[in-house]
Amino acid sequence: MIRWLVLAAAALVALVAAVAVGPARFPLVDVWRAVLGDGEPTTVAIVRDLRAPRALLAFCVGGSLAVTGASLQALVRNPLADPYLLGLSGGAGVGAVAAIALRLGGVWGVPIAATVGALVAIAVVYRLAVVTGSVLDTKVLLLGGVVVGAFAIAAMGAIMAVSPAPQVRNALLWILGSFSGSSWQAVVLFGAYAVLPLGALYSLSRPLDLLSLGEDPARFLGADVERLKRVLYFGASLLTAAAVSVSGIIGFVGLVVPHAVRIVWGHIHHALLPAAFVLGGTLMVVADGLARTAFAPVELPVGVVTALIGVPVFVLLVRRWQG
């Protein structure tokens, strides 16, 4: 119980801090008045229309990535799985770079193209891994993800070689991850979309426990293994694709957070998934806060911050696991 309270408190503090602090420095009194809709209009707009939705979106995306990572680790029965393992990031990258190279304009051009690219990668990897009828081979799934990812990197290189350099560089910055496109609109859209796959994954927490024993034991303990694998794969992939569409590709949250949670909460998904959601959200809010403020007014790609936090933490966790 105490660990849940600590986690909830950390999440709350992170969210409040993300609204209170930013590259534009306001006294806390002004922030509080702005939250209530009172004060100088630009301050109110910054607090209510930029910081608040940005913090919430970062929280939802971080939480979704962590839940996805934890679920995929059970699906492929490999603790090193992360949301981008299955070729999805490569597909998204090709989509984004292609959209910019082809000058598919509009403010939503890059996110939509990235999502389409991710969906294509999801479909291709799935098709590769489906053997005889509808049996999904998770080993081929892994292999397919690696192969599709490698192909995507090559395709990105080819597109970049023949496209205007600055625009493609900007596309790569977008892929590195940023919450600068956050708005209440994006929060509502992402939230409405993510509820279904998140709910599906959570409702599968018992079969996920069973799957971590192996497919045969899971089947004999009542899991509909083939259906389970399909729902897991598509739930996790669609959730990640949605995260990519609002924030680009942000690494390490989906890998490191499930592991941190496993150490404290254990490996029973009933507790693991919700804890991963809250911790992933908290970590992302903190990382985005650092990205916005550490070198203000210059903003870092949030994926750089999550990697800078995530890699040392991960090294510590692995050492602790070995010890």
Place this chain on the structure above:
Amino acid sequence: MAGLIFEARGVSYRYPGAAAPAVRRVDLTVEAGELVAIVGPNGSGKTTLLNVLLGVRVPSEGDARVAGRAAAQWPKRDLARLIGVVAQREEPAFPLRARQVVLFGRYPHLGPLGAPRDVDDRAVMRALERCDALDLGDRWVATLSGGEWQRVRVARALAQEPRALVLDEPTTNLDVRHEMEVLELVAELVRVEGLAGLLVTHQVNLAARFVDRLVVLDRGAARAAGAPADVLTREVLEEVFGWPVEVGSWRGTPQFVPLRRGER
């Protein structure tokens, strides 16, 4: 027949794309309170037949039923409340404690989101106790010996509160004491709890000591079926295993000894 759990009539199974069927016209029944073994050499189709009996594979010919209903048509969750299976291969991908693994046996009885109830905790305790594994409950499964791990898995199958207990090669990597302990436990559960027991093994001598009936598989077909004393003749064993043997008897149970070259 209310006590009839497994019922296979002339089942065959051919893997997609395979030239010959892996299982050919096998008949098999297992009733409550009896222990039946499927024996045979490696590759004789034992596990394939088991998968047909458990509804994992749909027979290409014949009829495989569990408690009167086509095996493949059982919803997986309902089937898991009826049959506890100790599968051949099982390797947890993440560290778990023995008690958690046994609690997984309650999952077929739980709703998708409901927490384990008192009745589930009691079933777990009872199953651990029944398998003399109470002291293993807090151990990480990775630290268990082969025999302890098998006892925990049998306890999990019991926690399912099933009507049948199925074990696929349960003693392959165990030494004499542990293989005897596991099979004594299974035989006792079948006798005392009235479960239907089905054992898949290539250890014919061991099976002969414990089971009521057995089916000897040879290249997918049942070469012989019946009580051990009727089935395990020199002729059958030499043909099936392709090696000269001598068959003796221990208190009425046939036991065979493979011969060295030139011993006959």
Place this chain on the structure above:
Amino acid sequence: MRWSPKAAGLIAAALLACGPGDSTGRTSGGAVDDVGRPIRLTAPPARIVSLSPATTELLFTLGAGHRVVGRTRWCQDPPAARDVPSVGDGLAPNVEAILARRPDLVAFYRSAANAAAIERLESAGVATVTLALDRLADLVRVTRLLGRVLGDSLRADSLIEGLEVALAAPATARAGQAPRVLLLAWDNPPIVIGGGSFLSEIVSLAGGHNVFDELDRPSATVSIETIAARDPDVVLVAAGTETASLATRPEWRVVRAIRERRFAVVQGSEFEHPSFRASAAVRQLARVLEGWRR
């Protein structure tokens, strides 16, 4: 005079740094480039491969267009440059394609991505010059250096003088507050032009003030929040930017100038890299900004 004191000061500093004594030198003996590497030429170069649009245009302006035998595919100015064979990209360039042009001098843009190519060309016996040409102050220094390398310092000096006069001229008769300008290069993530770019100087010379002038780099990713807090009067974008859809995005509407669609659009390659057409850029921008003067 409404010259930005900062820009004027920098140009003056660059002039002083080069010193008047160098202007009569006829060879490149002793000259070093912007990374401190000596330019190893014994005679003025006859075959030059230029690996940045700004350098290519500058070479043509210096009357050395006929000596340019290779350019990047991005070098489109002046129009005559398009007749020069392209060697591909300017960053991490194709060394084989460069060598095929049999150059005696290769002009690089200063970037870590070019280090390997520079080493290979130098070891193949081809002289290189690496130029950090980002600001108008750089243009003065680089013009002087190239003039010396090409053996035509007099022409370089007169060009520099002409630029100073041209830049000083239009800034005389303006009144009122200088409009605060946001130079927006990209929308997601938001990338703005900083004080390290010649564009920031052009805005100053045209009577405006870049709200990110204090950033010493050519461009930077920033938060929309920072932009909103700096509250620019006008957003300067290149022609072709989708300003209409930008103004409908909820997160961007927090910025007053974008909400009120205060966009200033400039067109032309004189806004893409520093060149002696900067005076034309200043004149165009001054006209555009006149409408946003408070």
